[in-house]
Amino acid sequence: MTPSIAIVGASLAGLSAARALRARGFPGPITLIGDEPHLPYERPALSKQFLHTGAPTALLEDHSETAQLDAQWLLGHRATGFTPGSRRDDDVTDADDMRPDRHDSSAHIGTGTRASERRHGGSTAMTGSRTTDLRDCGHPTAHEPWHSIRLEDGRTVVAEIVILATGARPRRLPGVPDAHYLRDLDDARRLRVLLSGAKHLGIVGAGFIGAEVASAARGLGVEVTLIDSAAMPGSGALGTTVASACAALHARNGVRLLTSARIEAVRPDAIHLVGGTRVAADAVLVGIGSLPNTEWASSGNPRLHSPNGFPVDDLGRTAIPGVYAVGDCARVTDPVTFGHTRSEHWHAAITQANTVAAAITGTAPPPRTAPYFWSHQYGKLLQLAGDPTAATGLRVIDGALDGESFTVLYELDDIPVAVCALDNPRLFTRHRKQLDRALAVAH
Incomplete structure (x- = not known):
């Protein structure tokens, strides 16, 4: 029997996994679970044109593609727990039983009933109709235990194969409860309102999020100071020489860059640095990196635990058979160096999703490309x-x-x-x- 697949995380990595599975001929049921109520949208635009122009953020898929994916969408449902290899029992909820037209009229969904379900009366999360060689690839089949995903409302979704794509969240700056962060659409909307009335924006962290917000804020006429603890922000990714060129770009556009700086306190109108420097700021944005959203699944599951993302091999497989991880939450093995890295870029999410889809379907993996x-x-x-x-x-x-x-x-x-x-x-x-x-x- 064709296994069922649950993808936890309905942003770029999760959607790309569903797309890649269908493109590689996977005919079985796919369920996408997302904590945001929105259909997947382009996150890179949030720190760029959205802040500057307020233009609507483009969706990553349209209604015609939604129908072609033939997937069950469970949006606005946060995953809070994961039990690998659990047996199905009577108190477990099929994904089909959670359809918005049955339980939640506020959720968004784009799916049709699969032909195999109409013939056999099966649910979208639990049925399939094709005999495959997945057992030979080390993946669970319909005869093996089900993995269970617990949702915030207390219900459970089960599937034989699970793809973890829960992304990451901003790293918080302790002691600054009023600081702003930029990760999702709601963050961007709040930040755009803030910038419309701000005179001085202090940005803690001069990485790519901080740099892009600085650019957008300058375009809106806001005075900007970038503050970073590194001697040369961006040198880890670009090298010192190119990072210095990017620092000069800030200066040419009127952005003040303070390096090797440590924050002593943040007041309503200023950021105070160790050493006495006072930075005027009636608004503060923090962009000091991210933390992968792994605790919900790794708690009680030592094989998924890692300090910085779900550890996976070069095919995206975790140590639990039938469980994969992609995107910002995955700590991927490099096939050349065998080191583990977590990449938070658009290209990496799509590449990893294609690799996992190939592993699941037993098709040829995509060619390796440069990050x-x-x-x-x-x-x-x-x-x-x-x-x-x-x-x-x-x-x-x-x-x-x-x-x-x-x-x-x-x-x-x-x-x-x-x-x-x-x-x-x-x-x-x-x-x-x-x-x-x-x-x-x-x-």
């Missing part, structure tokens, strides 16, 4: 592909680091291992493709 991310700041596009930390040298191949556009190659023994560009997408794309081809040949 990639982008950022929009002050009307410019910053792009990075590859692994700058593996480089021993840096070479500027176009533009100038102190100019309005540049492209640099990070090299190891004269071999490119990464490329970064500011406002030069065509040249960047050429070198990114070369990195991808080199990885495909090597693996």
Whole structure:
């Protein structure tokens, strides 16, 4: 029998997993569980054009795709517990029994009844009709125990295969209850209202969220100070040389950047730093990283426990058979270095989802590609592909680091291992493709 799949997390990683499963021919029931009431939307836009223009945030899928996915959507339902390998019993709720038209008229749903359900009377979360070779791949089948997902309202959803895609949450700044954070659509709406009346915005954390909000705030005429504890923010991802060029971009756009700074106190009108510096701020945004949303499932499950994300192998498999993890909550094994990393970028979420879908369906895995991310700041596009930390040298191949556009190659023994560009997408794309081809040949 075809197994049922529950995807916990209905944002980019979860939706991408459902898309990839269908694209690879998986015919069985898929249930997507999300804690937000909204259909999946583009989160990168929240710190960019949404803050600046208030333009509606685009959905990641439309109604026609929703029908094609033929999945059960359970939105506005937070997962609070996970029991691997539990047996189905009478007090367990099928996902079909939780349909909004039965229980919750406020939830959003986009699904149709599968042909196999109409024929056999099965529910969306619990039935399937195809004999597969998943047992040979080490995955549970209809004859094996069910995994149980407990929801905040006390009900339980069960499935034979579970994909954990619960993302991450902002790391909080202790002692500053009135600080703002940016992670979801509701955060962005509150922040946009705040910026409409703010004169001085203090941003704690000069990473990509902080930098993008600084850019949007300057576009709205708000004075901005970026505060970071690092000597050169962004050097871990970009290297010191390129990070310095990005710092200069802030300065050219009127943003004050304070580095190696430690916060002593946050008052209603100012941020006080150790050493006596006072930063005027009638609004405060904190962007000091994130914490993966893993506690709900790892509590009581030591095989899922990790300090920084669900640990998975290079196929996205956790230590529990039939349980996978993708996206911001996953700590993925690098097939080359065998180290574990957690990547919070759009490209990583889609790539991991495709890898997991291949593992579940027994189809060919996607080709390995270079890590990639982008950022929009002050009307410019910053792009990075590859692994700058593996480089021993840096070479500027176009533009100038102190100019309005540049492209640099990070090299190891004269071999490119990464490329970064500011406002030069065509040249960047050429070198990114070369990195991808080199990885495909090597693996």
